Amino acid sequence: TCPIIAYSVPGRTGMDISVETCVRLSQHPNINGIKEAGGDTSKAARILNECGGDFFLWSGNDDQISPLIALGARGVISVLSNVRPRETMSLTHAALNGDQQTAGRLQCELMPLIDALFCEVNPIPVKKAMELLGWKVGGLRLPLVEPSARSSWRASRLARRACRSRRSATPTSLASPPPSAEHKATPSIFQAGTILSGSGFGLHVPKPRT
Numbered sequence: 001t002c003p004i005i006a007y008s009v010p011g012r013t014g015m016d017i018s019v020e021t022c023v024r025l026s027q028h029p030n031i032n033g034i035k036e037a038g039g040d041t042s043k044a045a046r047i048l049n050e051c052g053g054d055f056f057l058w059s060g061n062d063d064q065i066s067p068l069i070a071l072g073a074r075g076v077i078s079v080l081s082n083v084r085p086r087e088t089m090s091l092t093h094a095a096l097n098g099d100q101q102t103a104g105r106l107q108c109e110l111m112p113l114i115d116a117l118f119c120e121v122n123p124i125p126v127k128k129a130m131e132l133l134g135w136k137v138g139g140l141r142l143p144l145v146e147p148s149a150r151s152s153w154r155a156s157r158l159a160r161r162a163c164r165s166r167r168s169a170t171p172t173s174l175a176s177p178p179p180s181a182e183h184k185a186t187p188s189i190f191q192a193g194t195i196l197s198g199s200g201f202g203l204h205v206p207k208p209r210t
Contacts, residue, residue: 003032005077009060010038019046026055035060035077041067048072062088062114066107069095079117080110083129083158113161116154120147128155 006025008017016038017025025031036044037060048057048071059068062080065088069075075096081088087110095103117125124147130137132155140146147155 004030005032005056005058006034007060008034008036008038019043019050022047022051022055026051031055033057033074036068036073037061039064041071044068044073045071062117063107063111065091066095066100066103069103070100079122079126080114082126083117083133084110084113113158116158119151119154125151125155128152129158132156 006017006022010016017034022034025034032054033056034047035058036047039061041064044057047055056074057068057072059065059073059076062076062078065076065078069092075092076088078088087106091103091106091110094100094106117129119125121144124140124144127137127140128147128151146152
């Protein structure tokens with residue numbers, strides 16, 4: 001049986017997964033951790049402190065990659081990485097390797113783009129950005145609708161920046177398929193140098209505890 005990662009996203013569900021619930025979940029042999037997208041770093045610290053070392057935490061917010069890894073998170077389940085994979089990997093690796101100065105600088109540099117990717121309900125902006133980059137990510141399904149003209153302009157601007165970034169040297173491990181290939185704009189998991197994304201990269205998830 002594959003291990004399970006719980007997902008706390010109160011902004012979408014209207015319900016938070018409390019620290020106390022995480023403690024209970026951590027006792028289940030097949031639940032390995034949580035994607036924490038509530039935006040509360042204090043809560044994340046309490047989860048890491050109270051749930052033990054074999055209950056992992058991933059940042060569910062791209063704007064908190066560096067601070068949550070500094071607390072002990074294992075990485076990020078990311079939207080940003082669909083548009084800027086190399087930069088997201090660099091930020092995540094720097095944080096995981098303890099280079100907080102580099103991680104903090106990259107986190108700050110990426111904030112305007114992160115804000116643009118969430119200027120409307122996710123995944124509307126990131127799908128528009130990837131469409132403008134040439135990826136066949138498919139259309140939106142109701143209740144999601146096309147972004148406003150202003151949001152489309154922001155997506156277009158960030159897409160052009162991403163194109164310029166991709167023309168620079170990119171590590172082989174992050175090489176992407178040609179834009180003609182089918183690509184789903186789904187979140188990516190960055191953990192200890194491995195990636196899960198629509199490009200088909202591999203993912204290592206710890207085995208269930210026995």
